[in-house]
Amino acid sequence: MSLAHAYAEVIQAEEERGPSAGFSDKLFAFMKSRGHVSLIPHIARILDRLPSRRRVVVTLADENAEQKFSSEIAHALTSLNVHEQKKEVVIDPRAVGGFSVRSGNGIVDRTFRTALVSLYQNTIRQ
Amino acid sequence: MTDISIIDRLKKEIDSFGSSNEVQESGVVRKVGDGIVEIEGLGNAAMAEMVRFDESSVSDVKDAISHDDALFGVILNLEEDTVKAIVLGESSRIKEGMVVFRTKKLLSIPVGEGTVGRILNILGEPIDGKGPIKADAISPIEREAYGVIDRAPVNVPLHTGIKAIDSLIPIGRGQRELIIGDRATGKTTVAIDAILNQVNEPKATRPICVYVAIGQKESKTARIAALLAEKGAMEYTIIVSAPASASAAFQFLAPYSGVTLGEYFMDKGKDVLVVYDDLSKQAVAYRQLSLLLRRPPGREAYPGDIFYLHSRLLERAAKLSKEKGGGSLTALPIIETQEGDISAYIPTNVISITDGQMFLEADLFNKGTRPAINVGISVSRVGSAAQTKAMKKVSGRIKLDLAQFRELEAFMQFSQDLDAETKKTIDGGRRLSAILNQNKNAPIPFERQVVVMYAATNGHFDSYAPEQIGEIESKFLSYLDREAKEVLEAIRSSKEISNDTETKLKDAIQNFVATNA
Numbered sequence: 183m184s185l186a187h188a189y190a191e192v193i194q195a196e197e198e199r200g201p202s203a204g205f206s207d208k209l210f211a212f213m214k215s216r217g218h219v220s221l222i223p224h225i226a227r228i229l230d231r232l233p234s235r236r237r238v239v240v241t242l243a244d245e246n247a248e249q250k251f252s253s254e255i256a257h258a259l260t261s262l263n264v265h266e267q268k269k270e271v272v273i274d275p276r277a278v279g280g281f282s283v284r285s286g287n288g289i290v291d292r293t294f295r296t297a298l299v300s301l302y303q304n305t306i307r308q
Numbered sequence: 309m310t311d312i313s314i315i316d317r318l319k320k321e322i323d324s325f326g327s328s329n330e331v332q333e334s335g336v337v338r339k340v341g342d343g344i345v346e347i348e349g350l351g352n353a354a355m356a357e358m359v360r361f362d363e364s365s366v367s368d369v370k371d372a373i374s375h376d377d378a379l380f381g382v383i384l385n386l387e388e389d390t391v392k393a394i395v396l397g398e399s400s401r402i403k404e405g406m407v408v409f410r411t412k413k414l415l416s417i418p419v420g421e422g423t424v425g426r427i428l429n430i431l432g433e434p435i436d437g438k439g440p441i442k443a444d445a446i447s448p449i450e451r452e453a454y455g456v457i458d459r460a461p462v463n464v465p466l467h468t469g470i471k472a473i474d475s476l477i478p479i480g481r482g483q484r485e486l487i488i489g490d491r492a493t494g495k496t497t498v499a500i501d502a503i504l505n506q507v508n509e510p511k512a513t514r515p516i517c518v519y520v521a522i523g524q525k526e527s528k529t530a531r532i533a534a535l536l537a538e539k540g541a542m543e544y545t546i547i548v549s550a551p552a553s554a555s556a557a558f559q560f561l562a563p564y565s566g567v568t569l570g571e572y573f574m575d576k577g578k579d580v581l582v583v584y585d586d587l588s589k590q591a592v593a594y595r596q597l598s599l600l601l602r603r604p605p606g607r608e609a610y611p612g613d614i615f616y617l618h619s620r621l622l623e624r625a626a627k628l629s630k631e632k633g634g635g636s637l638t639a640l641p642i643i644e645t646q647e648g649d650i651s652a653y654i655p656t657n658v659i660s661i662t663d664g665q666m667f668l669e670a671d672l673f674n675k676g677t678r679p680a681i682n683v684g685i686s687v688s689r690v691g692s693a694a695q696t697k698a699m700k701k702v703s704g705r706i707k708l709d710l711a712q713f714r715e716l717e718a719f720m721q722f723s724q725d726l727d728a729e730t731k732k733t734i735d736g737g738r739r740l741s742a743i744l745n746q747n748k749n750a751p752i753p754f755e756r757q758v759v760v761m762y763a764a765t766n767g768h769f770d771s772y773a774p775e776q777i778g779e780i781e782s783k784f785l786s787y788l789d790r791e792a793k794e795v796l797e798a799i800r801s802s803k804e805i806s807n808d809t810e811t812k813l814k815d816a817i818q819n820f821v822a823t824n825a
Binding site: 287298 | 352
């Protein structure tokens with residue numbers, strides 16, 4: 183296991199226990215004394231990849247779409263193995279319609295934008 | 309495309325369109341530059357896997373469809389947190405934050421009969437403006453070469469139509485013969501003449517030719533395409549072009565696309581000839597990519613696997629066994645040297661891979677020896693196993709005679725008082741050298757080569773000065789076409805000079821010499 187992974191595990195374990203006062207200051211001071219500060223971006227990336235910390239982003243074209251596609255969104259969240267409560271909704275009019283759900287490296291893309299571009303490219307290619 | 313056909317196609321696409329809740333593996337572009345994309349995510353991606361860039365993830369639909377085709381890349385580096393891929397297209401279309409999807413496929417191109425006669429890019433897309441290509445299959449461009457058990461000995465000649473090659477450094481179907489020399493020594497001409505000569509082969513045994521232009525000027529490739537079309541060679545030729553203006557990724561991948569197109573026909577039992585013009589430029593492109601991918605540089609800044617780049621390409625040339633269909637793929641790689649230095653890194657690598665090499669020298673070219681092949685140091689490791697009996701009979705002594713001539717020619721500079729025997733040898737050598745000269749883009753069918761070499765090596769042309777040989781050869785062949793066509797037919801069909809044919813040939817030569825004193 184690399185040093186960055188070890189630090190990430192310590193941080194994760196601390197978060198699961200419930201954060202104690204001054205933990206992050208102590209951790210930073212410790213890393214500074216050991217010359218490990220440069221590992222911080224790497225540790226952040228490792229933590230981002232942990233399943234429990236993955237952001238779940240639902241992208242919709244407008245606010246009404248969440249209601250309209252609620253069952254499909256729930257199904258997509260199940261496919262991605264994430265909890266409904268953790269989702270964060272982003273409104274992006276460029277999606278045209280439909281929705282996409284992204285968690286970590288997985289994505290369920292049901293936006294009209296992707297469908298239209300795909301239809302166009304398939305039609306033109308022939 | 310008419311409005312009605314667009315509507316019909318769109319309806320068809322909509323009917324067959326299916327969106328699903330399938331989870332796709334994706335990553336995000338973190339950096340892009342110089343044709344290399346660094347992608348975060350894609351933790352399960354495989355080496356050499358194709359990835360698709362979703363341009364619509366960072367733009368409107370209107371902007372996303374401003375390009376007709378989807379943008380792909382090929383993963384070449386797998387690192388701890390990221391992967392690096394080369395872009396198969398304009399890297400200006402890629403933006404930071406763009407979503408990238410795995411395709412779970414290796415880079416593949418369409419292959420089939422529909423590619424013959426066409427000019428393609430490395431993705432198998434036509435660039436000659438003659439419409440789409442109907443593919444018979446899709447093949448990955450990286451593939452393992454056939455093993456030892458699946459191969460058969462190389463013993464069927466591939467006639468190049470060039471006397472110096474077919475007589476002295478004969479090439480067999482399934483062989484790899486390197487063409488190496490400085491710039492402007494006629495390397496491409498030799499390769500193109502080999503392609504042009506296949507028009508003289510019967511259709512049943514005529515090889516499909518693939519010309520891969522790597523880093524060449526587009527004007528040169530266009531000229532070659534026009535020449536092939538003019539001579540009727542485009543009917544059996546495919547051109548793959550990755551010009552100098554193409555990205556390093558395209559120039560790196562072009563030879564693999566070319567050999568993949570050829571392998572389709574080889575697997576069907578046909579013969580194929582693939583010309584790689586030239587692999588020096590592919591090596592330079594690969595060096596550029598490797599340095600941008602931060603791979604450690606080795607000798608001359610080439611990456612450590614530069615040998616493997618060429619060896620895995622050239623090993624795909626083969627003569628297959630009967631069980632595998634009996635097809636063959638002959639490779640003519642071209643390497644450009646600097647100042648005649650054949651001991652440089654890339655030339656020595658490729659020399660050690662191929663089954664022989666022909667050295668073209670600028671000095672010979674400038675002296676008027678064209679093709680400028682130094683027959684003394686050129687070699688074909690297949691040798692006479694790839695020659696017809698007829699050619700073997702007439703070419704046996706030529707190399708030795710020429711070697712003796714070259715020694716005496718050097719000696720002649722120091723002394724003008726030579727004995728009759730030496731003068732005879734020198735004149736004979738000059739005549740032989742003149743016989744081996746040939747016009748550009750004028751390949752000669754093998755039976756015509758045989759009769760000319762027979763006349764020259766058996767002393768029938770001794771009464772002519774070396775300067776007259778070119779003209780005499782032309783007149784002699786015209787004479788045979790008029791007066792002794794059956795001799796040429798007999799040699800062409802039987803591929804040997806029988807006693808009867810030899811008698812008729814001798815008579816014809818004597819009659820010709822008598823009337824052309």
